[in-house]
Amino acid sequence: MDYNKARELMVEQQVRPWDVLDGRVLDVMATLPREAFLPVAHRNLAYADLALPLAHGEFTMKPVLQGRALQALALDPADDVLVIGAGTGYLAGCAGRLARDVLALERHADLAQAASAALSEQSVDNVQVVVGDAFAWTTERRFTAILVAGAVDTIPQRFIDWLEPNGRMFVVRGRSPVMEAVLVRNDVNAPRIQSLFETDLPYLAGAAPAPVFKF
Template sequence: MTMIDYAEARDLMVEQQVRPWNVLDARVLDVLATMPREPFVPAPHRNLAYTDSNLPLPQGQVMLKPVIQGRMLQSLLLQPDEDVLEVGTGSGYLTACMSRLARDVVSIEKHAELAELGRANLTARAIANVEVIHADAFSYRTARQFDVVCVTGAVDTIPMAFLEWVKPGGRMLIVRGRSPVMETVLVHVDVNGSRIESLFETDIPYLAGAAPVPAFEF
């Protein structure tokens, strides 16, 4: 059985996948180059941790491919003094990356199994500035507002309730639309309303509970 050199695979991921997709932010590249992905990948698929593909997680969820995660991290422009709300913890990899770029991260996850998995993965890496909460985003209520909200699954249309989590002057990254062509946008929230900045096209799975209702055809 061939042993995989994960450090080499991680370097190749950054140089051959992420960089060519216009992810050039030095802080983001440093995090991707130093944060191991393989501990966040379920054991049966660990040898695929650095491939250019989505990887299966429990409960029918996926770990997004490196180029999408890199592009998301760059687009967020996270600062060391900012706090983040992540919607969709998954296995905790993107959560871990954001924890290195921001002050603290609250991550909500609908599936109890994934919330526990993400929490365990983060604890194993001694990441202390993250809180994982088992909650459904569509019924989650908090009085706290965040500098940044990152939604890791797609929606058909942007839920107005999600914008209430964003501080005035803050921003939310979210993917909206219908497969196979979805749009990643950054919603800038201000006291006078919001402004949507289009970032890049992609196609990712819907956030649990956010898929469009199939149209009935005669």
């Protein structure tokens, strides 16, 4: 398979038509090899418009959604970024090519190890993958940008608390099958939420709505 050609087609036929027009985002998605972050069995689907399965019932985000998330955050070389849900490490790698420093949380040690190895192979040396559950992990560090790679029913306050003043966070919230991607800005008085687009995304572990019992 010609991965270089597939990568070019992904950018031009999927990502750009979905209103991803930021040149830096398009460039990083056109150069960082997505297939290098995937299990061998799924590499031929690396550039398909699909959410691909990973171990432990996890899934990747579709390329178009990854592009929109990166564009919404408008990362620059001074940003410190937290990625919640490292998965394969690809999205954290893209953020690493755009920002100063990236910390990526991953619940599963084997996925974290594979992501770290892939990042190292691609010489993305400003991304650290940490094993941790976003609903149990604690840190005194604050970030200028947060990218949440899974949906939440409601936005956890702890995620907002990890933002610096005037920091911003991309997150998908709501109830499947119609969810809302939003940009949260940590303004001085209260968080400000900007609606971006509708989508659907698997929930982060621990972030799904409580089951509704029907009689």
